[in-house]
Amino acid sequence: MTVRKRMHLAAHFPGVNSTTVWTDPRSKSQIDFASFEHLARTAERGLFDFFFLAEGLRLREHKGRIHDLDVVGRPESITVLNALAAVTERLGLAATVNATFNEPYELARRLATLDHLSRGRAAWNVVTSSDAFTGENFRRGGFLDRADRYARAAEFVATARKLWDSWTPEGVARPFAHRGQHFDIAGEFGLPRSPQGQPVVIQAGDSDEGREFAAATADVVFTRHGTLDAGREFYADVKGRLATYGRSPEDLKIMPGVTVVLGDTAADARERAAEIRRRQVSPQNALLSLEQIWGVDLSSYDPDGPLPDIDPELEPALARGRVRVADPLAVAEKWRSLSRAKGLSIRQTVIEASGRQSFVGTPETVAAELDEFVTTGAADGFILVPHLTPGGLDEFVDRVVPLLQERGAFRTEYTGTTLRSHLGLPEPIWKG
């Protein structure tokens, strides 16, 4: 008998991006602990694997001024998760922390502390950056070449693991020493080995370098969601890289970030999805999206009017603190032809062309589609990105999770206490 493949589920706190709708009357504080507690408890009620917090180390800017159209500001992740550890029992707690603007001793200590406080539920989503813009908030500035980002991150993770392994499982502290291209440190780690031995490592990003880094190092990949075919291709590609590192396919879980809109009927769900998109793409945000493609000031354009005739600027300095699209000319042409073909305004074009929700339908159809991604080898699970704080997960947990459980596609209880056990990851081997 073959074992039915079960999915993993995680929840992303609605963050600093245009997915999060703040104009909805139900939208509450993005900062108060009560909002984090509500979402985390809801995720735990739904037996989710983990709760995920993103990070940004410099407020985004547009045209030299702070970007003010989306949610701005958030608390520091590990401190929030330490507090959540006290109000949850089983839920994994994942913090995004930059490997460029931190140092291994301090971060390894903070993550091990979270693992101790939560009795084995800590995870670290490793991100990298190298831009001088973010560097302006830190001692070393933009010190790192873009090409070295992953090399530093890989050495960082390896060093952190050395620190986590420096105490014996019996609780004896032993000195550590590491000398590499990016770090030259030695001494004694301040904390006993944590319950998971090593907190779970998550890697976010789809680039070739990112995939290789994940295959070599990560326990979970947080990837972009696409079609079933694209998912299968990514899944096969990343899992195929594991053997090189002596790892088996189940050692790395692939979890795309997804958005879900539910309705009592398919039409109802579509209508709700369209309303959410209208709230996500305000008239001001539509022009801003366009400016990010075109690279010039378009504030004189009417968001309800046609797209600009002019071509995008190729070397603009308009937006800082966010990633620019790779080929603005091609995107502009695609958007213009979409607008022409369907007779769409600027705002309608942006709504149509960008960020459509991943799963829209009744709880039954959504449950079936999620299950299909997992059973056909396109994902091991999903990281849900709700659009509302703090109620954005309630409906999924109340209406979809029971259906997934009925199908045998999701756990009906937590069988272990650690995040590693939820994810079905092996205990890390103590390397001494």
Place this chain on the structure above:
Amino acid sequence: VTTTHTEPFHVQAAVATLDWVSRGRAGWQLDVSTTEGEARLFGRRHAAPADALWREAGEIAEAAARLWDSWEDDAEIRDEATGRFVDRDKLHHVDFRGATFFVKGPSIVPRPPQGHPVRVVDATEGPARRVAARYADVALVRVVGPAQARAVRAELRNAAAKFGRDPDTLRVLGSLVVDLGDGERAAEPGHGGGGPRQTAQGPLYRGGPVDLAELIAAWHASEAVDGFHLTPVEPHRDLERLVNGTVALLQHRGLFRTFYPGSTLREHLGLARPANQYAVAGGAS
């Protein structure tokens, strides 16, 4: 949290976040790391003398205060008509340049509930005292007698006034390690009477909870300190005895609160929520 090997931007964000998750109860003891052993854990810089590191700690205290103020309290507006979540005129680049670091700002965390979480500095040693006088809300002094404590407190208050502060915004706490033992017994004599004596761990009081209440009342009455910072040698045993013995006595004498009248740490300390330096100046982003 040390200021020597950490990032000022990260530390202020973490402290502001602790203030948010605790709804206004965060404090931060600033400290420096002078040893080569600590430097090797980070591998970024060599050990340096306490003087230089405390100068840097002062700059970091300044940068942190600016970053906490970099969001005005009413910066979040959620104005649907204009599509703006924040009023960016109420967010400020701090552009702080210290001798060893620069920070641009604004913070990623909105201004914390207390405005500025409580800053604590151990002002026992000379190099730290200047930073305590200028930036601390709470200064700790590790001394064995009330006369010494009174002298340090007077010096700190004078120095605070010279920095343009109202000296009453600085709380000076006597810092003692306490060993309350198992029974009710008289304070073990230290240098000059029944008071604490100097040990490697700091001034140690050893005796019963009643005598400790006497000591606290006496130091307090002679204006040697504004209060105490007590470190129990055996937390389980001594904290219990502190709360049930010493605290109960002090309450009985009307020397200590019998309920929390406020909800924030600043309120417990009788300190006002500070004004925002950028809101006062009305500066632009």
